[in-house]
Amino acid sequence: MACFPDFVGSDALRERIGDAVRRNRLSHAYLIEGPEGSGKRTFARMIAAAVSCEKREDENADLPCGECPACKKILSDRSTDVHYLDRGDRATVSVDAIRDLRREMALSPTELDVRTFIIDDADAMTPAAQNALLISLEEPPAGVLILLLASSSDGLLPTVRSRVQTLRLEPVPPDKERAYLLRTSPEAKKLDGEGAGKLDAVISASHGRIGVALAYLTPKREAALQKTRETVDGVIRAAATGASYAEVLRAISSLPTKRTELTSCLVPLIEASRDLIVLKRMPDAPLLFYVDRQAALALAERADLSRLVKIYDAITDAADAVASNGNVQTVLTSLAVAVRGRN
Numbered sequence: 001m002a003c004f005p006d007f008v009g010s011d012a013l014r015e016r017i018g019d020a021v022r023r024n025r026l027s028h029a030y031l032i033e034g035p036e037g038s039g040k041r042t043f044a045r046m047i048a049a050a051v052s053c054e055k056r057e058d059e060n061a062d063l064p065c066g067e068c069p070a071c072k073k074i075l076s077d078r079s080t081d082v083h084y085l086d087r088g089d090r091a092t093v094s095v096d097a098i099r100d101l102r103r104e105m106a107l108s109p110t111e112l113d114v115r116t117f118i119i120d121d122a123d124a125m126t127p128a129a130q131n132a133l134l135i136s137l138e139e140p141p142a143g144v145l146i147l148l149l150a151s152s153s154d155g156l157l158p159t160v161r162s163r164v165q166t167l168r169l170e171p172v173p174p175d176k177e178r179a180y181l182l183r184t185s186p187e188a189k190k191l192d193g194e195g196a197g198k199l200d201a202v203i204s205a206s207h208g209r210i211g212v213a214l215a216y217l218t219p220k221r222e223a224a225l226q227k228t229r230e231t232v233d234g235v236i237r238a239a240a241t242g243a244s245y246a247e248v249l250r251a252i253s254s255l256p257t258k259r260t261e262l263t264s265c266l267v268p269l270i271e272a273s274r275d276l277i278v279l280k281r282m283p284d285a286p287l288l289f290y291v292d293r294q295a296a297l298a299l300a301e302r303a304d305l306s307r308l309v310k311i312y313d314a315i316t317d318a319a320d321a322v323a324s325n326g327n328v329q330t331v332l333t334s335l336a337v338a339v340r341g342r343n
């Protein structure tokens with residue numbers, strides 16, 4: 001039967017870990033790597049359940065089965081043998097927090113054979129905290145499983161990285177994400193009923209991260225997302241169709257002028273211009289921004305490739321300038337000039 005059936009995507013990884021659990025060959029420490037909203041915590045909780053699942057050796061049962069007392073407790077976050085640590089409101093995970101955790105590791109299990117220690121934001125551990133964790137990673141107490149969760153392993157010391165196996169979560173393919181959202185989220189179902197590609201826009205903006213899609217599924221966030229998409233579409237449309245300088249400038253001036261908000265618009269702008277370039281050569285290529293392929297194809301047809309490349313370069317330059325603290329107004333004016341020219 002299936003390994004981690006309720007986790008969507010990362011099929012090979014699920015199979016590998018499920019197999020290791022069933023054969024009792026799980027390592028004592030893993031790093032689960034994936035961007036925000038990619039399901040690191042969910043996957044960690046499922047591994048904790050799998051190692052304690054009463055049916056873990058039964059090839060005919062799902063793993064975790066989700067029904068035995070251990071599964072039920074762990075999957076609903078009620079087990080005293082699964083410990084979570086994250087940075088909370090702080091910028092880092094401190095050495096004291098890791099020392100406390102280490103003391104906890106030395107105690108005996110209360111309910112289960114395996115106690116799981118999940119360190120979220122592991123890349124936010126200070127170097128001292130990471131060094132304090134090293135001895136536990138090298139010689140963990142018996143019956144202890146350590147799961148580090150991080151967006152990227154870059155913030156981890158090589159000594160830590162070399163003592164854990166890395167499990168990289170993959171983005172969920174759009175069709176699987178869509179099916180999952182429709183199955184589990186009433187908001188997704190409602191949005192899908194409203195049509196106009198609204199649910200697809202949420203899926204597109206989540207880039208294969210279900211946690212991000214779920215966060216967009218509140219009416220307020222969804223409306224903000226639609227507004228961003230309309231703004232982005234307006235800018236690209238004006239630039240690609242050869243509108244006048246004044247029109248391009250007007251479209252660009254509807255972009256937010258707050259640096260963080262502008263940054264979150266520049267990413268979809270880059271993706272939209274990339275989509276049009278790719279569509280010129282491969283009409284069936286996967287798209288990053290557009291959800292209506294026909295509309296995107298029609299738009300791509302109206303611009304020649306050199307203009308699209310010019311737009312793409314101008315937007316990436318603008319993103320660079322905003323990231324390196326350039327004056328936002330100047331950046332936006334330069335963007336208009338770069339995509340259109342003043343005359």
Ligand SMILES: [Zn+2]
Pocket residue numbers: 052053054055064065066067068069070071072
């Ligand atoms: Zn179970």
